[in-house]
Amino acid sequence: MREGSVPAWMTSNQLPAGHPQGYGDCFTAFVSDAYAAMHGEQPRGLPVVEDGVRSAHLVEAVLRSAHNLSWTGVHPHKQNPEKENHGT
Secondary structure, eight states: OOTTOOOGGGGGOOSOTTOTTHHHHHHHHHHHHHHHHHTTOOOTTOOOHHHHHHHHHHHHHHHHHHHHTSOOOOOTTOSOGGGGOSOO
């Protein structure tokens, strides 16, 4: 890194890592980015549809794992992931 330059992520940090007030700052930054996106801008870091789909697959795998009391793989492209469970 060039002397005197600051990484982009450091410009949004106002408190040290782990500080409880950071939650509120994160929420404020998210809402600011969401409003910017609503006005046609493309802020970096906002979730997209693919992020939601990936999250849904993870949640489904966690629920299958809890139901079967076994390790369950995450298979977002399989039609019947129940057959892919390990240990059952």
